[in-house]
Amino acid sequence: xxxxxxxxxxxxxxxxxxxxxxxxxxxxxxxxxxxxxxxxxxxxxxxxxxxxxxxxxxxxxxxxxxxxxxxxxxxxxxxxxxxxxxxxxxxxxxxxxxxxxxxxxxxxxxxxxxxxxxxxxxxxxxxxxxxxxxxxxxxxxxxxxxxxxxxxxxxxxxxxxxxxxxxxxxxxxxxxxxxxxxxxxxxxxxxxxxxxxxxxxxxxxxxxxxxxxxxxxxxxxxxxxxxxxxxxxxxxxxxxxxxxxxxxxxxxxxxxxxxxxxxxxxxxxxxxxxxxxxxxxxxxxxxxxxxxxxxxxxxxxxxxxxxxxxxxxxxxxxxxxxxxxxxxxxx
Amino acid sequence: xxxxxxxxxxxxxxxxxxxxxxxxxxxxxxxxxxxxxxxxxxxxxxxxxxxxxxxxxxxxxxxxxxxxxxxxxxxxxxxxxxxxxxxxxxxxxxxxxxxxxxxxxxxxxxxxxxxxxxxxxxxxxxxxxxxxxxxxxxxxxxxxxxxxxxxxxxxxxxxxxxxxxxxxxxxxxxxxxxxxxxxxxxxxxxxxxxxxxxxxxxxxxxxxxxxxxxxxxxxxxxxxxxxxxxxxxxxxxxxxxxxxxxxxxxxxxxxxxxxxxxxxxxxxxxxxxxxxxxxxxxxxxxxxxxxxxxxxxxxxxxxxxxxxxxxxxxxxxxxxxxxxxxxxxxx
Numbered sequence: 001x002x003x004x005x006x007x008x009x010x011x012x013x014x015x016x017x018x019x020x021x022x023x024x025x026x027x028x029x030x031x032x033x034x035x036x037x038x039x040x041x042x043x044x045x046x047x048x049x050x051x052x053x054x055x056x057x058x059x060x061x062x063x064x065x066x067x068x069x070x071x072x073x074x075x076x077x078x079x080x081x082x083x084x085x086x087x088x089x090x091x092x093x094x095x096x097x098x099x100x101x102x103x104x105x106x107x108x109x110x111x112x113x114x115x116x117x118x119x120x121x122x123x124x125x126x127x128x129x130x131x132x133x134x135x136x137x138x139x140x141x142x143x144x145x146x147x148x149x150x151x152x153x154x155x156x157x158x159x160x161x162x163x164x165x166x167x168x169x170x171x172x173x174x175x176x177x178x179x180x181x182x183x184x185x186x187x188x189x190x191x192x193x194x195x196x197x198x199x200x201x202x203x204x205x206x207x208x209x210x211x212x213x214x215x216x217x218x219x220x221x222x223x224x225x226x227x228x229x230x231x232x233x234x235x236x237x238x239x240x241x242x243x244x245x246x247x248x249x250x251x252x253x254x255x256x257x258x259x260x261x262x263x264x265x266x267x268x269x270x271x272x273x274x275x276x277x278x279x280x281x282x283x284x285x286x287x288x289x290x291x292x293x294x295x296x297x298x299x300x301x302x303x304x305x306x307x308x309x310x311x312x313x314x315x316x317x318x319x320x321x322x323x324x325x326x327x328x329x330x331x
Numbered sequence: 332x333x334x335x336x337x338x339x340x341x342x343x344x345x346x347x348x349x350x351x352x353x354x355x356x357x358x359x360x361x362x363x364x365x366x367x368x369x370x371x372x373x374x375x376x377x378x379x380x381x382x383x384x385x386x387x388x389x390x391x392x393x394x395x396x397x398x399x400x401x402x403x404x405x406x407x408x409x410x411x412x413x414x415x416x417x418x419x420x421x422x423x424x425x426x427x428x429x430x431x432x433x434x435x436x437x438x439x440x441x442x443x444x445x446x447x448x449x450x451x452x453x454x455x456x457x458x459x460x461x462x463x464x465x466x467x468x469x470x471x472x473x474x475x476x477x478x479x480x481x482x483x484x485x486x487x488x489x490x491x492x493x494x495x496x497x498x499x500x501x502x503x504x505x506x507x508x509x510x511x512x513x514x515x516x517x518x519x520x521x522x523x524x525x526x527x528x529x530x531x532x533x534x535x536x537x538x539x540x541x542x543x544x545x546x547x548x549x550x551x552x553x554x555x556x557x558x559x560x561x562x563x564x565x566x567x568x569x570x571x572x573x574x575x576x577x578x579x580x581x582x583x584x585x586x587x588x589x590x591x592x593x594x595x596x597x598x599x600x601x602x603x604x605x606x607x608x609x610x611x612x613x614x615x616x617x618x619x620x621x622x623x624x625x626x627x628x629x630x631x632x633x634x635x636x637x638x639x640x641x642x643x644x645x646x647x648x649x650x651x652x653x654x655x656x657x658x659x660x661x662x
Binding site: 043047073077082090098099100109121123140180183308321 | 332334374375377378403404408411412413414415418419421422424425426427428429430431432433434440443444447448450451452453454471511512513514515517637638639640641642645647650652
């Protein structure tokens with residue numbers, strides 16, 4: 001399902017990162033960095049993540065000079081089972097709530113739902129939020145693998161942080177121009193330490209359908225930005241697009257998981273992952289580049305491995321999904 | 332956020348239940364019943380649930396004489412961690428997918444998203460699906476409580492089954508007339524064996540906002556139907572609406588969790604729960620009543636306790652949410 005929009009704008013965003021994200025090359029573009037540890041003053045990793053998500057929403061409202069009552073709906077999801085981080089963060093707000101889950105593609109799902117609501121005149125102001133927490137994820141997904149056990153180079157590192165975006169029907173610097181909802185793709189891979197390979201075909205399918213549905217070539221966009229395939233998944237995507245779809249995206253393509261950290265200096269293996277990874281890059285760095293017109297048209301393609309430990313223990317393969325969103329400078 | 336719709340219709344539905352649902356008073360309204368056990372020929376409870384959800388989608392497509400390509404988007408969620416049931420079921424279909432989670436209110440969230448897409452002309456045909464499985468849920472949510480331990484009368488029984496609904500922009504017998512997105516409500520209750528009490532205030536808030544936003548009295552609807560508060564939650568809601576909002580809903584109100592089973596004869600404690608509980612009642616029984624014009628206007632109000640075992644182990648209370656949808660006969 002591919003749609004175009006005429007009246008959907010990003011009004012503002014508020015991003016928060018932890019120490020690893022702050023020390024990465026894009027740290028200066030993140031609105032607030034917690035430098036000390038991954039507890040942020042809370043008694044558990046899960047509550048630490050709830051604190052960040054809650055803060056990203058309240059800081060966004062403050063920055064935009066809005067109250068809870070001004071927001072029609074808040075759409076949020078995260079990696080905690082039952083999207084508990086979003087559920088519990090929303091207790092602090094008097095805002096209607098829709099909970100979503102598409103793993104690390106969650107932010108794109110939320111933006112598409114909000115964009116369709118706004119373009120269809122069903123809402124005027126929506127907030128889309130997401131978060132992840134490195135150690136809340138390690139605890140939930142890596143168990144019973146012993147913490148600290150060696151990981152292969154293809155493993156990714158769940159980013160810590162939260163991001164909230166205000167999407168409205170009133171003109172601003174950057175607009176949401178188009179979107180494509182992705183399909184579940186499963187190439188039969190079981191290696192949970194190679195999520196890039198799992199997700200690349202889902203990203204390829206979505207990018208291909210997005211471009212062909214709208215009659216566009218890949219160079220229509222200044223940048224195509226997947227998130228979060230990492231160093232190896234990125235190479236797989238370039239090859240896969242060339243071989244399967246005869247499209248060369250190598251010149252204007254990058255990946256959020258690859259960009260958020262310094263892979264040579266930081267202990268992140270193949271790069272970042274987690275729903276907030278692409279959200280920090282897209283709504284920290286890229287959004288600011290668009291506002292300053294350094295980029296004019298960007299296709300963001302958050303990617304998610306919809307990985308269930310229960311299913312993998314039952315010897316199942318890991319499916320993936322990816323949604324695409326076209327962002328454009330308003331001239 | 333409350334919306335009304337002029338061009339959103341329920342074209343068809345396909346519901347599947349297990350032996351308990353089949354033996355209940357509404358069993359004859361469920362399209363397909365599995366009578367033998369809760370494995371349905373699969374090696375695990377999780378895969379058993381995936382089988383039902385997959386079948387509900389393929390049988391709905393068959394009944395409506397449609398192919399995967401005819402569907403713009405499928406919106407689905409369930410109780411398995413990472414909504415794994417929906418993720419894995421969707422591998423069998425070539426349909427764009429949005430994953431959602433609002434616990435037992437999930438079906439209403441999906442219907443609201445689909446209705447807004449259709450009314451806003453962003454989609455023409457959407458499928459909304461949900462499922463739950465009694466033993467997959469017991470395994471995931473009740474651990475480490477020993478299976479078979481006594482439960483209090485206020486406990487509910489997770490329903491087993493799957494339901495898929497086809498929502499379109501082409502005229503049919505029953506239309507989706509209005510919706511209200513709910514807010515997260517937390518009254519400070521920690522007793523996970525009393526979900527009815529946890530969810531009743533969320534249902535009350537949504538019903539009140541729905542009626543007042545649209546300038547309606549509660550008797551505007553032939554029936555207001557929460558799901559799934561159960562026997563005790565139902566009584567709490569009636570009292571709560573009277574005391575807090577000065578509204579008497581006792582004459583035209585019932586609850587899906589209370590209706591799906593025979594509480595005197597079946598071992599379901601206070602009644603059914605799980606996302607498919609209200610979906611089986613609403614899209615088995617109620618939808619058929621609307622098609623036959625026995626009911627003309629029904630407000631369905633699926634309710635969800637967005638309960639996270641991890642958060643409850645951390646001594647947190649349980650939040651709840653509820654969304655309302657107005658269904659009407661097309662005259």
